[in-house]
Amino acid sequence: MSNVTGRAAARLAERIAPLMRRAHDTADDPVKSPRTAVVVGRLLATAFLVCFATGLYSHVLQHPASWLVLPTRPVELYRFTQGAHVISGIAAAPLLLAKLWSVFPNLFTWPPVRSLPHLLERVSIAVLVGAALVEVTIGLLNIVQWYPFPFSFRTTHLALAWVVIGGLSIHVGVKLPVIARHWRRRDEDRHGTSDAAGRVISRRGFVTAVGAAAASAVVLTAGQSVDALAPMNVFAPRRMGVGPQGLPVNRTAAQAGIAPAAVGPAWALEVHSSAGTRAFDLDALRRMPQTDVVLPIACVEGWSQSASWRGVRLIDLLATAGAEPGGPLVFTSVQAEGAFARTTMPPEYARDPLTLVALELNGSVLHLDHGYPARVIAPGRPGVMQTKWLRAIEVTA
Amino acid sequence: MRLARGILIALGVGLTAIGGIVLLVDVPPERYLGIATWVGAAIVLHDGVVAPVVVAVGLGAARADRRLGRGPVAVVQGAMLVGAILTAIALPALIASLRGNANPTILVGSYASSLAVAWALVAITVAVAAVAGVRRASPSSARAARRN
Numbered sequence: 001m002s003n004v005t006g007r008a009a010a011r012l013a014e015r016i017a018p019l020m021r022r023a024h025d026t027a028d029d030p031v032k033s034p035r036t037a038v039v040v041g042r043l044l045a046t047a048f049l050v051c052f053a054t055g056l057y058s059h060v061l062q063h064p065a066s067w068l069v070l071p072t073r074p075v076e077l078y079r080f081t082q083g084a085h086v087i088s089g090i091a092a093a094p095l096l097l098a099k100l101w102s103v104f105p106n107l108f109t110w111p112p113v114r115s116l117p118h119l120l121e122r123v124s125i126a127v128l129v130g131a132a133l134v135e136v137t138i139g140l141l142n143i144v145q146w147y148p149f150p151f152s153f154r155t156t157h158l159a160l161a162w163v164v165i166g167g168l169s170i171h172v173g174v175k176l177p178v179i180a181r182h183w184r185r186r187d188e189d190r191h192g193t194s195d196a197a198g199r200v201i202s203r204r205g206f207v208t209a210v211g212a213a214a215a216s217a218v219v220l221t222a223g224q225s226v227d228a229l230a231p232m233n234v235f236a237p238r239r240m241g242v243g244p245q246g247l248p249v250n251r252t253a254a255q256a257g258i259a260p261a262a263v264g265p266a267w268a269l270e271v272h273s274s275a276g277t278r279a280f281d282l283d284a285l286r287r288m289p290q291t292d293v294v295l296p297i298a299c300v301e302g303w304s305q306s307a308s309w310r311g312v313r314l315i316d317l318l319a320t321a322g323a324e325p326g327g328p329l330v331f332t333s334v335q336a337e338g339a340f341a342r343t344t345m346p347p348e349y350a351r352d353p354l355t356l357v358a359l360e361l362n363g364s365v366l367h368l369d370h371g372y373p374a375r376v377i378a379p380g381r382p383g384v385m386q387t388k389w390l391r392a393i394e395v396t397a
Numbered sequence: 398m399r400l401a402r403g404i405l406i407a408l409g410v411g412l413t414a415i416g417g418i419v420l421l422v423d424v425p426p427e428r429y430l431g432i433a434t435w436v437g438a439a440i441v442l443h444d445g446v447v448a449p450v451v452v453a454v455g456l457g458a459a460r461a462d463r464r465l466g467r468g469p470v471a472v473v474q475g476a477m478l479v480g481a482i483l484t485a486i487a488l489p490a491l492i493a494s495l496r497g498n499a500n501p502t503i504l505v506g507s508y509a510s511s512l513a514v515a516w517a518l519v520a521i522t523v524a525v526a527a528v529a530g531v532r533r534a535s536p537s538s539a540r541a542a543r544r545n
Contacts, residue, residue, distance in 0.1 A: 094482045104448045144493035150431030155423040162416030166409045173405030199459040202470045209475035213482040222456035234511040235487045243502035
């Protein structure tokens, strides 16, 4: 019986082998050389590593560990890291497709599995490729706030990021001898068959075209976070200066379900601490010494913009209430629901003289969409942590 | 080399395992099927549709190559690659803006017309390269081409 299935399998293989060889030869191109894969691969690996590091930093800021002291300077640090996250993610799209293009003929390797290590390698490549494609795709979908996928963006994007970086490390480990051999241009690349001629496009032509595609994608989108590129921003979801008081918002008051009555004359900001509870209405806050700061709003979705804020220094407000920020502070919003209706602030931000309970933005009273009557603005934090429509601050010792 | 490879592979297995732990701890099990489907579909869509189409375009370009010459066809391919990537980047924004968003400060660009302008520039580049190629292949320069 096993003899019969064995023979059937052998005959099937005999049929498939030439098909696979033909597919391989059709997909092949002299320009799809190991050198090309190395040149494009290290650009892609760089983009992925930047995405991974900046993404982890963003997660750490959103879920601060109590033992970790986070940097409040430079004030534009998060603006820089999260801008870099989305920019390198966008650049990764053409680089990933180019990398896959350069190794596509390998898909038709025959026999498909030579040994157990070979099987494991092919499985790890499949996971790496699938996870990388999904990671870049859902990243692009998230920045336009379109969620056609049946899972949560944040946790899935984080989990797959570990899988991609792990798969990348395995892949580099497996291919290390090839990578080392082709890291620098070799003599045969320089002379004779040089610059791998290719069917149509040479290797250098290909790398140039991929570079042009990545550069144009970046230049035409990065203006949502890089001031100098703002005039060239045509494809990004956000545009600097577009929004109430000339600043975009991540979530409007209507989206957050803020009832006008909740932020009306009866509104007051409560400060809870071991010294008891003190309530400050809007007039009381306005009578306190006001401070002007210039701080960016930097969204996890990658857009950011600097703005002028005016309000009460948080540390002064806490002192007036008799509170001393020894441990994390909890900010509660009027907003009833949503992942960031309650946020935690490590004490290093509360002690920073630039951290305000802001009442004004760009020279006028906070727009309702920007968190009227009062919001938090602190240096170097993600926009979602800059709680709007403040209702209460809890101070722990 | 052997040690470095061992370290990289072990590190990779460890990092992947962290991803697995995040999936187990932070992602509800009823989402696993959806995630697996997306990862599988991404592979199938790329290997079964996107990559073969690109290979076909490449074969077409190789044909055009004989008529127009290498340089112009390379320029045409490069321009089309830029157009395709910009389309891939702009398409989510375009579709999301058509679906609408209650927040008026997001999706504020005119993605359809920007994309049309981008493709118009691609078309101009293609046309210029094609004309250059045809000129070069014209009888007056055919002798020069043969000599090369």
